[in-house]
Amino acid sequence: MIRGAWGRDPLLPRAFSLLAVGPGGTADILAKTVGRGTALLERALPGAEVDVLGPLGSNFPEPQADTTDLLVAGGVGLPPLYMQAAVAADRRQVARSEMIYGGRGGDDLVLLREMEAMGLNLFLTTENGAVGTKGLVTKALEARLEHHRGTPIRVMGCGPNAMLWAVARLARDKGVPCFISLEEQMACGIGVCLGCAIPARSRPYRYVCSNGPVFDAADVLDVEVTAAPVAPAACPA
Amino acid sequence: MSAVNLAIETGGIAFRNPILTASGTFGYGREFEGLTDLRALGGLVTKGISPKPRFGNATPRICETASGMLNSIGLENVGVEGFERDKLPYLRECGTRVLVNFFGATFDEYVDCGARLDALDGVDGLEMNVSCPNIKAGGIEFGTDPRVLRDLVRACRAAIRKPLWIKLTPNTSDIVALAVACAEGGADGLSIINTITGMAIDARTRRPKIATIFGGLSGPAIKPIALRMVYQVRRAGVSLPISGIGGIQDATDAIEFFLAGASTVQVGTQSFVDPDASGRIVRDLEARLAADGIHDVRELVGALVVK
Ligand SMILES: Cc1cc2nc3c(=O)[nH]c(=O)nc-3n(C[C@H](O)[C@H](O)[C@H](O)COP(=O)(O)OP(=O)(O)OC[C@H]3O[C@@H](n4cnc5c(N)ncnc54)[C@H](O)[C@@H]3O)c2cc1C
Ligand SMILES: Cc1cc2nc3c(=O)[nH]c(=O)nc-3n(C[C@H](O)[C@H](O)[C@H](O)COP(=O)(O)O)c2cc1C
Ligand code: FES
Numbered sequence: 001m002i003r004g005a006w007g008r009d010p011l012l013p014r015a016f017s018l019l020a021v022g023p024g025g026t027a028d029i030l031a032k033t034v035g036r037g038t039a040l041l042e043r044a045l046p047g048a049e050v051d052v053l054g055p056l057g058s059n060f061p062e063p064q065a066d067t068t069d070l071l072v073a074g075g076v077g078l079p080p081l082y083m084q085a086a087v088a089a090d091r092r093q094v095a096r097s098e099m100i101y102g103g104r105g106g107d108d109l110v111l112l113r114e115m116e117a118m119g120l121n122l123f124l125t126t127e128n129g130a131v132g133t134k135g136l137v138t139k140a141l142e143a144r145l146e147h148h149r150g151t152p153i154r155v156m157g158c159g160p161n162a163m164l165w166a167v168a169r170l171a172r173d174k175g176v177p178c179f180i181s182l183e184e185q186m187a188c189g190i191g192v193c194l195g196c197a198i199p200a201r202s203r204p205y206r207y208v209c210s211n212g213p214v215f216d217a218a219d220v221l222d223v224e225v226t227a228a229p230v231a232p233a234a235c236p237a
Numbered sequence: 238m239s240a241v242n243l244a245i246e247t248g249g250i251a252f253r254n255p256i257l258t259a260s261g262t263f264g265y266g267r268e269f270e271g272l273t274d275l276r277a278l279g280g281l282v283t284k285g286i287s288p289k290p291r292f293g294n295a296t297p298r299i300c301e302t303a304s305g306m307l308n309s310i311g312l313e314n315v316g317v318e319g320f321e322r323d324k325l326p327y328l329r330e331c332g333t334r335v336l337v338n339f340f341g342a343t344f345d346e347y348v349d350c351g352a353r354l355d356a357l358d359g360v361d362g363l364e365m366n367v368s369c370p371n372i373k374a375g376g377i378e379f380g381t382d383p384r385v386l387r388d389l390v391r392a393c394r395a396a397i398r399k400p401l402w403i404k405l406t407p408n409t410s411d412i413v414a415l416a417v418a419c420a421e422g423g424a425d426g427l428s429i430i431n432t433i434t435g436m437a438i439d440a441r442t443r444r445p446k447i448a449t450i451f452g453g454l455s456g457p458a459i460k461p462i463a464l465r466m467v468y469q470v471r472r473a474g475v476s477l478p479i480s481g482i483g484g485i486q487d488a489t490d491a492i493e494f495f496l497a498g499a500s501t502v503q504v505g506t507q508s509f510v511d512p513d514a515s516g517r518i519v520r521d522l523e524a525r526l527a528a529d530g531i532h533d534v535r536e537l538v539g540a541l542v543v544k
Contacts, residue, residue, distance in 0.1 A: 003510065008304040008457045008486070012509060053272075053512065185299050187306060188509040190272070192264040194310045195299030204292040205313070225295065 001053040001189035002029070003037075004044055010037050015186045015209070017079035017158070018055055020086065027052075030110065032076040056189050058214045060156045060179055063088040063096060067152040070144050072137050072167050073101045074159020075108045080181050080214070081158055082111060089118040098123065100144060102137035102159075106130035138166045145174050154179070155217075168217035178217035184208040199223040241526045242533040243519070245279075247478040247500040248426025249400030250362050252279040252334055255534055256491065256519045259482050259505035260285055260338035260364065260404070261310065263515075265324040266331050272512035277519055280334030282428075282503060283324070285366045287340055288350045290316035300437050300446040305456030305484070306506060307437050309449040312340065312369070317353045329359035336402065340366040343373065344392060352396040362400035365393060368408070368431045368453075380406040383418040390422025402426035402480065407433050407459075407466055416470040420477050428480040428503065429470060430463045456506040460484030464497050471498025471539055486514070488521035495537035 003013035014037040019028040033042045044050070060080060063069060069088070071081040081099065088097045102125035103109050109131055115122055124132025125140045133140055141155070157167040158181035171178035184196035191210030200206040200219050243254035260282040266275060275281065293313025300307050315323060320337070328335045337354050341347035347365070354360055367380025367389065380386050380403075390403055403419040405412060407430040416427055432453025437446040463483025470479060481499030484506070485491055491502045507514040526534060 010301060011304055011456055011506070012301050012306060051511065185297050185301075187299055187301075187308075187506075188262075188512075190264075190268050190512065192262065192268050193299065193308065193509055194261075194293060194313050195297075195308060197293060197296050197298060197313075199296070205296075 001056065001186070002041070002050055004040055004048065004050045006037075006040055010040075012187050013051065013053065013189065014038065014041075015183075015189060017083075017181070017213075019079040019082055030076060030079050030082075053189055057209055058212055060084050060181070060214050061154070063091060063093050065093060065096070067096065067154055068148055069097045070141060070148070070153060070155045071097055071099045072141055072155060072157040072159070072163075073099065074137055074157075074163040075103045077157070077159030077163075077181070078111065079158075081156060082115065084156065085115060085118055085120050089120070094119045095121075097121070098144065100125070100137050100140045102126065102132075102140070102163075104128065136166075137163065138170055141167060141170055145170065145176060149174075157181070164217075165221065168221045171217060172221060179214055180217050180220070181213045182208050182215060182220070183213070199225045240532065241523050242535070243279075243523060243526075245500055245535055248362070248402055248480070250280070250334055250336075252501060254279040254519050254522070255495070255499075255501040256515050256522065257282055257334075257336070257480065257501055257503045258508060258515050259503035260366065261308075262505040262508045265315075265320075265328065266333075266335075267324070267327045269508075269512055273514075273516040276332035277516050278333045279501060279519070280336060280361070281328075281331075282336045282338050282364055283320070283328070284314050285312050285338040285340050286314050286317055286320050286350065286354065287312065287342070288317055288346050288353070290314065290319055295448040297447050298449075299452075302435070302437055302454065302456075303458060305454055305458030306509075307435055307447055307452035307454055308432070309447050309452035311449075312366075317350060320354075321357055325357060325359050334361045335359060336362045336364045338364045338366050338404070340369045342369065343371075344389060347379075347389060348392050348396045351393045351401070355397045355399050360399065362402060362425075363397060364402045364404050364428055365390070366404050366431065368404070368406040378406055378408065380415065381409050383411075383414045386415055387418035387422045390419050390424050394423035400425040402428050404428035404431050404482075405466070406431050407462060407483075412466045413469055413473040413475065416473070416475040416477065420475055424477060426478045426480060427470065427475070428482055429467050429499075430459070430483050433459055433462060455484070457484040457486055460490065460493075464493060467494060467499050468497040468541065485518070486510075488518050488525050491518055491522060492525070492537060495534065496539070496541040498539045498541070500535075500538045 001013035098121040197205040294311030370376040435454035481494030
């Protein structure tokens, strides 16, 4: 969770994924400007102070020597998968990972040279066809799942939730384990406000900040909320 | 020994200092381990507890608003048993006063919940949340009708020996009548205020921003309303001590509440902005009083100057 000296408005810190952790306690994030908080971050000058609470939450499962990981990133969902690939590269296992990375247009795809330098196999898609294959990441994922059929693979996704649900359904239909890093509105980031709930099979609700953001897709995909609260649902607070 | 006294005994409880944390914004304390020093706080108020666990409302449950936020968590909590088993052992050792916030869906549930919590070792006091819909009365909040409120407080009072504070809802046109009802019912203190019912709309999608359409507004946006209500109750001469709540971000905000008549304050939404907010307020309050030559925080309570 990150917040600058913004006064009273916007009030709450913003959630970001770590892109890379450098020496001496430095860290990189990749932020897309979508509203006021991110605009303020974009405008922040070098040396400006920000409050950082973290690192928080769960990671993708560790790379495994005998398993191919299909990393599926949508736009600014790249950071945790970039980090995952970097870990694999450090362990000289990058050949066991491939990155399927999509965006609306070519400008949405960043850090391509860095990922190539890791030796990562890249499959790029854009909705307008400017870079890579034209279409959505799910189309490219389908092709890669087909390519690896019969070998041990896992899917790991991060991006807009709608994309993640499509990715998770695809993986489920092919019987492939899948992990997704979800987004929800957040206030505290530490499991206290209970604002970032998502319906889950293992419990009526799990929290994106403290149980996630990375979830086993089987626990959170297409969950019907059946558990009725004890009192009427419209109780505020 | 510091030159400034922050200690205060109020509402039946002796506090190290008057800075508490507000229900629903501080979990069950443990979540803040390593982020703030619980031993430096006056006390903490737990998430609201009901007799049975509750799973809470549909999502999305929160959204940011101008200098504040809306929430409709749905009073999700671990229930009395879960609280005793999983949360209380930590709280017993946490080194600060523990008030347990509680509620029910019916009169009987309130009394049952309050009595069971009252019996637990390690609970210093109870704070009753009356901003819940009364199913039998068509879903109107228990805390908005002075007679219902008085009877509810009286029934709980009879079952509870520990200090009992009532957390008033601001969703009323007459906060004083509610405060008087609590005094008549035998309460030991008042917490003023809970969240204010509000709404936010996404103009692009034409949908409400939270699933329950309405939610509780909190944060700096509500501070003027909270101050007004604390002051109104104080000015009316209601005998109960007040814990002031609403948009408190720093020591100055806390002092404003003391001046309006609160003897303790609770830090809510600000703990999301800065998990050490309450600790910082304690430190800043002490420094501020020392700098101003005020030896005892109690001098500030109700010291508003109105010409
Ligand atoms: C676990 C997690 C990791 C994230 N990682 C990154 C990242 O690495 N890089 C990045 O650019 N963004 C990331 N985000 C999204 C980022 O938090 C939001 O874009 C940011 O909070 C928007 O703030 P704003 O003030 O600019 O926009 P606002 O004006 O607040 O809102 C603009 C839009 O962003 C959405 N939004 C606002 N707050 C949140 C929130 N807390 N979570 C999700 N959506 C929100 C709103 O619904 C709206 O559509 C992440 C979100 C989560 C939950
Ligand atoms: C996410 C959230 C959850 C809350 N849960 C409870 C609760 O369980 N019981 C209760 O009495 N008040 C609850 N409150 C209200 C707060 O304790 C407090 O009265 C209110 O937020 C106003 O203070 P603030 O502006 O400092 O946040 C909750 C508030 C928030 C923001
Ligand atoms: S953001 Fe508060 S519980 Fe997850």
